[in-house]
Each structure stands twice: as C-alpha cells, then as structure tokens.
Amino acid sequence: MAQTRGRGRPRGGTDSRSRILAAAVEAFGETGYEGATIRGIAERAGVDPALVHHYFGAKADLFAEAADVPLRPDVVVPLILAGPRAEVGERIVRYVLEAFADDGVRRRGVMLLRTAVGGRAGSPLIVGFLARELLPRVAGRLEVPDARLRADLVASQIAGLLMIRYVLRVQPIADAPIDELVARVGPTIQRYLFD
Incomplete structure (x- = not known):
C-alpha cells in the first residue's frame, strides 16, 4: 500500500539544506544557470524538489545563496x-x-x-x-x-x-x-x- 505525503513542510534530514546547497554549486558550475534545474538539483541532493523550494524559494534565490564566494x-x-x-x-x-x-x-x-x-x-x-x-x-x-x-x-x-x-x-x-x-x-x- 503506497503512502501519500501529508500536508505541511516537506521532510528532509538535518543535513538536507547543506546537501541541496552543495548540489546546487555542482549543478550551476557544470551547466550554468540556464542548464540547472530545481528537479536536477534535488535529485543530486537526494531530496524532493519541494524541499529545495522550502529552503531556498525560486531557482534565482538558490543561485544567489550558492554564489556566496567567501572572498573579502x-x-x-x-x-x-x-x-x-x-x-x-x-x-x-x-x-x-x-x-x-x-x-x-x-x-x-x-x-x-x-x-x-x-x-x-x-x-x-x-x-x-x-x-x-x-x-x-x-x-x-x-x-x-x-x-x-x-x-x-x-x-x-x-x-x-x-x-x-x-x-x-x-x-x-x-x-x-x-x-x-x-x-x-x-x-x-x-x-x-x-x-
């Protein structure tokens, strides 16, 4: 019997956010902004695409956070x-x-x-x-x-x-x-x- 996902916040482990961010850096680095997709990034991170949207919103927001180069x-x-x-x-x-x-x-x-x-x-x-x-x-x-x-x-x-x-x-x-x-x-x- 298949389980249906309930309403509310998508489920993810405690390190899901960092895995998503690392996957985004890889995806944007390999294919650029246009080539990277939320679905592809979620797949790399091993999470549901809804979790990517939950943590980061739109693709542009995810890119902006992924692009935070620690140079001062x-x-x-x-x-x-x-x-x-x-x-x-x-x-x-x-x-x-x-x-x-x-x-x-x-x-x-x-x-x-x-x-x-x-x-x-x-x-x-x-x-x-x-x-x-x-x-x-x-x-x-x-x-x-x-x-x-x-x-x-x-x-x-x-x-x-x-x-x-x-x-x-x-x-x-x-x-x-x-x-x-x-x-x-x-x-x-x-x-x-x-x-």
Whole structure:
C-alpha cells in the first residue's frame, strides 16, 4: 500500500539544506544557470524538489545563496595596496590564485564564471560584486585620474585568467604553478594600475 505525503513542510534530514546547497554549486558550475534545474538539483541532493523550494524559494534565490564566494575584498584590497607599490600587481594575482586553490572558493568561482558566460541570471551578481565591492575599493586607492578604467582593466585580466585556468582548462595555464603565473601576469596588472 503506497503512502501519500501529508500536508505541511516537506521532510528532509538535518543535513538536507547543506546537501541541496552543495548540489546546487555542482549543478550551476557544470551547466550554468540556464542548464540547472530545481528537479536536477534535488535529485543530486537526494531530496524532493519541494524541499529545495522550502529552503531556498525560486531557482534565482538558490543561485544567489550558492554564489556566496567567501572572498573579502573589503579586508584584502587595503592590505594588497598597502604593501610596496612595485609589487601590487603580483600580490593581486597571488591572492586570487591562492584563494581559488581552496576547493570551496574554486567551485563557487567556477559556477559564477560559467553562469556569467552562459546565462543572464549570474551576470547581475558578478557585475554587482565587481561594481559595488571590488573595483571601487581598488580605484579609490589609486591616485590617478583614470582609476576606474585601470581597475576595470585589472578585473578583465583576472577574470580572463580565471576563465582560462579553471573553466576552459587551457594547457599549460591550467596546470602552471601559481608562482609562474604571478611572475608572468603580475607585471601586466602592475602596468594597468600604475603606468
């Protein structure tokens, strides 16, 4: 005799929410925003789709929570720019690549990059993060008339490096040691900022 589900809150274990979030990061990272579905995410997490809606609401809300990359530009940018000026470009590249060495940061970062390229929903999150959090902090500390353009050039270079290394996995950049990439890309970042 089949049981019918009663009314009320969908049932899930105590770790259902975290499993759903982990499944969402994987799904958005693999297929982008447009390709991921609530049903597919629920299947990955081993839960009913209603439980996904219960915890996160709509797909856009789930994406916004999954995209919470634990990088703190408000803390890091002042430290990077406070050191010797001649090494700022290298410090920026090193910070980003070392942050992406962490599995959690990398998974969420790749998810954001894939979604920004493949769908509309991720773009406002990335653009908003860059426009509100990162670029004004960099540009505000540069004492040059075209600081915002310089900061935008830095962001484009870093985003391109991350896309090639972690999303497209183009060799030899994908497997190059961080020190080598810092030495090669850092001077370009330095030039964008100060030359």
